[in-house]
Amino acid sequence: MKKRATVICRRGDHILLVARRRTKWALPGGMLKRGEQLSDAALRELKEETRLSGKSAKFLFQHRGRQKHHHVFVCDVPKSAKPRASNEIDRCRWVHVADIPRLAASEPTKLIVKALNGNRSKR
Numbered sequence: 001m002k003k004r005a006t007v008i009c010r011r012g013d014h015i016l017l018v019a020r021r022r023t024k025w026a027l028p029g030g031m032l033k034r035g036e037q038l039s040d041a042a043l044r045e046l047k048e049e050t051r052l053s054g055k056s057a058k059f060l061f062q063h064r065g066r067q068k069h070h071h072v073f074v075c076d077v078p079k080s081a082k083p084r085a086s087n088e089i090d091r092c093r094w095v096h097v098a099d100i101p102r103l104a105a106s107e108p109t110k111l112i113v114k115a116l117n118g119n120r121s122k123r
Helices: 039-050 097-102 107-121
Strands: 002-008 015-018 029-031 055-062 068-075 091-096
Touching: 002 015, 002 055, 002 091, 015 039, 015 097, 015 107, 029 039, 029 068, 039 055, 039 091, 055 107, 091 097, 097 107
Parallel strands: 002 068
Antiparallel strands: 002 029, 015 091, 055 068
16 A cells, blocks of 8 residues: 655645646645655645645644555645645645535545544544
8 A cells, every 4th residue: 555645734724625637626745755754755745736835744643545545744834825736736725624525525635634623623
């Protein structure tokens, strides 16, 4: 199973999602490069896909999908920073957490956001 660094960027009740041409919305992220640390991969993928520089990547939890093993990180970005689709990404936008279950989003994205909200409500 492939390891994937998956990134959650939050602004209040909104989460940053990305999409390639003609695909569902997803959380930013991607596969590790040889010898790369998971947290470094999370920051690199965020920058490659949205041009945002995360201050740090804090590990949250793991999610095993059917094809990929997601290592989920949260990244803080400056409030004034504006994401711009870059590299293989065609669009990116901030989406209210409550809208994600109804959005054309990947199943792992929906499950990860649901787990994130479940973890937050237990605090």
